[in-house]
Amino acid sequence: MSDTSVNVENLVKYYDGRCVLDEVSFKVPRGCIYGLLGRNGAGKTTIIRILLGLESPTRGDTLLLDVNSSRLSARDRGRIGYVAEGHHLIQHYRVGGFIELCKNLSLQWNQKFFDHLIATFRLPMDRRIRELSTGMRAQLNLALAMAINPELLILDDPTLGLDTVARRQFLELAIDVIQRDGRTILFSSHILSDVERIADRIGMLVAGKLVTDCSLEELKRRIKKLQIIFPDTAPNDLHLTEVIRQQTQGREMVITVANWNQHKQAVIDTYKPESCTEIPMSLEDIFIECTNTNPMLLTV
């Protein structure tokens, strides 16, 4: 058993002649909460579907719990919990019957934990799934995925449709899961405050490529947004490498740089700025900076 739960190698996916994923590679270590970020259509769900063997890659390989995604057995699948985007459960089932089905199709079932979740979410057992609200479906999906004590939990935008309280409950659950030995979570979400709260590592998809794959702290440490005031008009180009975004207005320049280090600081210093102030960035800020569709240098 290797120390990685998820292994994606050189994954390429084309849809109708359009490249969605281009040579994407990353690993999720065991016990890690991995946040997979990207804008709509960036390929997050595609990666998850390929990982689960629901779809075949155009090129490349994916491994889940050391097993090739195309060869996942029932036993392997029983070790993986999955919450799908949109929570497309079997719509015409009643909640009670549906739970019974999932329970019968699980390797292990934590009834106590499940009952606790159902009670917390107050899910009606006699209603059909299609009659549930999106939030209720999300809660049910989550509860089912949690109840099987998964070694690996894959969550595709799981908090979509949940209200603030439910989202908080979900996050606590996720933390609860991770606290058990060796559990791993791979999840994608657009609610970056949630990701920031629980994720250990961040992978960010931009234009089909994975542009970040590191721990959250590392990401925050290495992507810097600076406000630089020059004595005179700000130069057009600071001759810095790995500039994510640059905005100039008179003497002021706001620049976002990847892989910030002493060398880059020294380069800026050569322009003898009046001041160079770091603007603190949350994960959401970093995401916006990194995934802006037009990462050109802006001059106003």
Place this chain on the structure above:
Amino acid sequence: MKISNSKLKIFLTGLITLTLVSTVFFLVRKVFEVSWLIVAVPHSKVGFDIPSSYFPDAKDFKGTWKFDVTAGIREDAFSIANFDYFWNFAHRDFPLQIKPLNVCGYWKMNEEKNLSAGHQADKGRFAYFDEKLGLVVQCKPIFEPSVSEFPKWEKEILAYAGPEGIAQTPDKNLGRFHCPIFGALWYNQNQVVFYDNDLARIFAINFEQKTVKKSRDLTKEGKYKPIQVKYRYLEKGESSIVMSWNDPRRSQTSQPTSQPIKREINKILVLDETGRIDKFDLNTMEFAGQAGVLPSAPPFESRGHNGQARPEELFAYQAMQFPIDRKNDRWGLLVATCSREIEGLALAAFNDRGNVIKTDQTHIIPLNLPWGSTCVIGKYIMENLHPPILNLASYFTAKSFEAVEGHRAIFVLPNSYVAEFNRQDTDMYGFSKFLVALIIISPSIIFAMILAILVNRNAIALGLSKQSRRYWVYGTIAFGLVAYITWRITRPNIVMVTCQNCGKLRRPDFENCQRCGSGWHVPELIPPAWRVMDEGECGSAG
């Protein structure tokens, strides 16, 4: 996820396509064939008259008269050829079907196993062949009406007949019949006559006299092999041919009738696989001379053994005895045959020594009939859409299919024009004949080649290996449209993208362009140059 074996996938898809496409083609061909039959039937008449001077007792009848004979094809002949399903049941004895037949002397043949049942209403007896015992069993049906329950039919077994005799019990000493061809039940004498294929003898069982007569072993007399043993009347194709005659001696009216006046007692007709028809004397259990032959019907009238057709080559035939004199001493034979393609009809009259008295034949040329050319062209086009390899197989196996069975063939087409050409007697032999056959199916070959070119181009574009392409090209030339459809279904279902190096379409699932070999550069995606990876992995991309 790639569990599918691509070769198995191609094979299975090809198999399914071949069957379904061949079935559709078969049905469309049938439309043309049936249309052709509708057009042709009114023209399918043959007939002649035998002058009264031929009949020794002509002077006993007043005036000058003629013995008229006519034959034609029935309009529903094709349903006989095409719908085997219903005939499967027609060959079984349903009580309700026996009724309209008025039961007397009713025999039905089971084509495959030669099981048979007969019923004698006039004497309240019936007989059947017990396959397990290998004996012919004579029974008496007993009706037991019941007030409280359903009325029941019971049977009382009267006798068991085997090759060695008749007994009350199924004695082993009676021997066993193995593969009997039943054809004649002579009910008024309690007599059953048949030929046993394995024992190679004709048997006549008389239940009244409790005798079993048998002929000599017919295999010892050359290659004689009876395929039908019947009293007075031989037939193939369930009355596809309508034959009638007018014998003015019988009555003053000139209404045609197909019923003979009396029967030639103690003689049956035996049809050999060569098409020869003999009389067989049941008293002596010896052949009593030739009765006639099955005449070849056009377009192959010149072929075979002096105009003699083999029964398996004919779509239908009918042979019927007619009285030459009114004392029932001399009997002639009228035989009508219909060719495999139902294009020709032949009629012949034979005297009591089996010599030809008169013949007539007609060859319906499709192109001479209104809509005939449409039917021919339509059928020809459909045949040429069929896989060339099966067209060739049809050519080579043209002579090995039974005629009616040929009308039901889906894959090999024994009734196609190319097969018909092989059966024809021409001056050409061997390779030259084969070359002409190739010309006949040339549209099929040319069409297959065009499709092969299309498949090859598509295969190149999809980056198939040279060897795979070669297989596909050969396969398409052999199987034509079927292979093309198979290719369309099973080819890699991939949307191609433009190669940045050569500008041609390339497969995204290949590491390198299948045309120029270049690697990947995705122009529509412009990722940033920077990367933030774990320590040691960080740095700019590209």
Place this chain on the structure above:
Amino acid sequence: MLTLIKRELREFGVIFIVAPLILFFAFVITISASTIIHNEVEYNKFPPLGLPENMVTVFQFVVFLLPVISTLFGAGQMYSDRNKKISTFLVTLATDRRRILIAKLIIGVISILASICLFVITDAVLLRIVPRLIPLDTGFITRMISLALVLNLAGYSVGLSMGWGEGRLLRFVGSLLITILLMTIVIYKGLSLETLSILAILALAFFIRTWQRFMSTSL
């Protein structure tokens, strides 16, 4: 596996019993008709020799009606699965595509077998009501039963194969047309061994193709 079978039953329970039920009523009517005929004076004049005619009537049901139901059953199973994304969800549980498909096949085949069993029972009842005076051609009856079974399996496999895709009308009408084509093979080639072989090979080919496709398709 049992859970998946139960699920299929729950999903297609109605159609699972519809085919045998329709046949059951058809057979009861046929048997009743036989008893009426049996009491007729005309009938009593002639000893019953070959197969009862009503046995053939029953056979028409099994050969020309039941395959249509079998085809719709197969197409319904696959179309509903794809349309409702059932396997997409199930495959994320502790099961796999192989088991899901086997569960479907078990239900479909059992339904067909049940119908054929009804056909056999009806034949037996008919033969008991109207006993034959000559030994039964067991070979022919065996072929009737085998052909009915193989034709229904072929129709079912066509439904399974065609049902997976978009466009309800295309899927259902397309699979019905193919099944009708298979029926025509029976009509013009009869109850021969050749017909039996062609249908058996086709049924097998369609089953394997369904298997291959279901195992490799995107869910």
